[in-house]
Amino acid sequence: MKKTIVAFALALSTVSAAASDAPSVPSRSAPTAPVAKSIASPNFWVGVNAGGFVNNGINGIEDAPWNVGVVGGYNFFKLGPIRLGAEGTYDYKKGDTQDVVGNVIGSFAFGSITPYGLAGVGYRWADVKNEKIWNVGGGVKYSFARNMEVDARYRRVEDWNRTTHDDRVTLGVNFKF
Numbered sequence: 001m002k003k004t005i006v007a008f009a010l011a012l013s014t015v016s017a018a019a020s021d022a023p024s025v026p027s028r029s030a031p032t033a034p035v036a037k038s039i040a041s042p043n044f045w046v047g048v049n050a051g052g053f054v055n056n057g058i059n060g061i062e063d064a065p066w067n068v069g070v071v072g073g074y075n076f077f078k079l080g081p082i083r084l085g086a087e088g089t090y091d092y093k094k095g096d097t098q099d100v101v102g103n104v105i106g107s108f109a110f111g112s113i114t115p116y117g118l119a120g121v122g123y124r125w126a127d128v129k130n131e132k133i134w135n136v137g138g139g140v141k142y143s144f145a146r147n148m149e150v151d152a153r154y155r156r157v158e159d160w161n162r163t164t165h166d167d168r169v170t171l172g173v174n175f176k177f
Contacts, residue, residue, distance in 0.1 A: 042176035045087075046072040047151060049172025054154075055165075067093040067168060071151075073105065081109040087118075091168075097126040099157065101135055112143040124159070132160040137168075147176045 050068045073087025084106050091099040101122030107114050117138040124133045139153030151172045158165040 042147060043075045043078075043085075044073070045149075045174045045176045046070070047172045047174030049151065049153075049170040051168055051170030054167040054169055065094065067091050067170070069170065069172075071172065071174070073103075083107045083109065083114075083116075089122075095127060097124065099124045099133060101133065101157075103135070107141075114141040114143070114149075115139070116141065118153075118155070131164075133157055134160065141174070143176075149174045149176065 048068070048070055050066065052066050069089055069091035071087055071089045073085050075083045075085035077084035084104070087103050087105055089099070089101045089103065091101075093099075099122055101120050103118040103120030105116050105118045107116035115138070117136075119134075119136045121132070121134045124131050135155045135157040137153060137155035139151060141149045141151045143149040151170075151174050153170055153172075155168045155170075156165065157168060
């Protein structure tokens with residue numbers, strides 16, 4: 001019986017030693033699916049824009065057919081392609097009307113294309129009267145370089161009492177850093 005156990009142990013150790021000398025086969029893992037990378041990775045942006053009005057209920061479309069503005073913002077939440085940020089806008093409209101608005105922006109990046117929605121409150125300085133305003137809107141950004149994007153947007157801007165409004169369409173360029 002002792003001879004059988006010794007012979008079995010000896011055979012087992014020989015097989016084990018032979019297995020340790022065998023060349024190792026690299027383990028293969030399943031291939032991973034390609035992930036579309038957004039080139040809109042920086043968190044801060046500043047930009048300029050210009051546009052016109054689809055419907056102007058303040059001075060009449062003939063009196064104020066255009067506006068120019070600046071924008072600056074920050075994405076404070078990122079989860080994959082989802083972004084949540086805040087921005088400030090300043091708009092000057094022909095006829096000495098100036099708006100300053102703070103917006104919250106939610107967006108979803110599809111590679112270099114990022115659709116978004118926005119809403120915010122602000123203040124308007126105008127020849128006729130100064131007033132509190134609010135706006136809602138949306139747009140799409142196209143990143144054509146790591147730090148630059150084209151921004152096309154629509155905003156509905158109304159006074160707090162909903163007596164005056166305008167529908168703005170703008171095209172701008174943002175610089176990201």
